[in-house]
Amino acid sequence: MNLYDAHNHLQDAWLAPHYPRVFADLAAVGVRRAVANGSSEADWPDVTTLAHAHPVVLPSYGVHPWDAGNRSPSWQKNLLAALDANPHAGVGEIGLDRWMTDRAKPDDPRLAGLRVAPIEEQTEVFLWQFALAAERNLPSSIHCVDATGLLHDLLRDARRPARGFLLHSYNGPEEMVAALAKLGAYFSFNANFLDARRARLRGVYAAIPADRLLVETDAPSVRPPSSLEKFPLPPTADGVHVNHPANLAATYAALADLRGVTTEALATQVEKNFLRLFGH
């Protein structure tokens, strides 16, 4: 059984001290590809280094909405250079985030040192990157928090990549799934949706069309429920939880259970979907 992690951040410094163990565990559970998403100009070189060292890693380069406010004046030129140098690369992580602008506490440690870009500025940065994915027909990985309606309207009116695009950790309303799928969306399931407080999302992922379903870890971010955490890692020096990407295997099993299919049947479907969207 081949497994595919549609969205993560393997280049992250939180995982770097554990690489030998992490990559051995990924191979042991059958992970064939893992898409490592750069989120700012600062981490793109690390994505490239990792992709060169480990064929399991598919690189992706983008400016995340959290990092949009700190992009350099030459960010577009730098993104084009990263994509030109890595022909298998995708565009991501890109997107829109209204939690950051409307709900986050100003002292939230996750936003420390970042200039919060207003939604208009995030939209501009997102649309430029999405247009690039459309023009080159590249896979793209989209983050969206508290902005599903806006994202839908932007996608509807934009030129879109012929191959489709990924709404990673889609957590919007179930009623919008059909309209987004019609525009070309794929949806990746994260184990964090199995948290008891997020029961609504289990309904959403039971209803996603089988040919648009993917699975992800977002590692090292996001905490799976402890029952699914088969590969624990020590926390960071600041005491932050670190999600091991091999927890993907338990995520597949949980999603298969939720959809009432065998893990093998789910893995076969997800493999087809992954190869259709990402091409490798």
Ligand SMILES: [Zn+2]
């Ligand atoms: Zn991510």
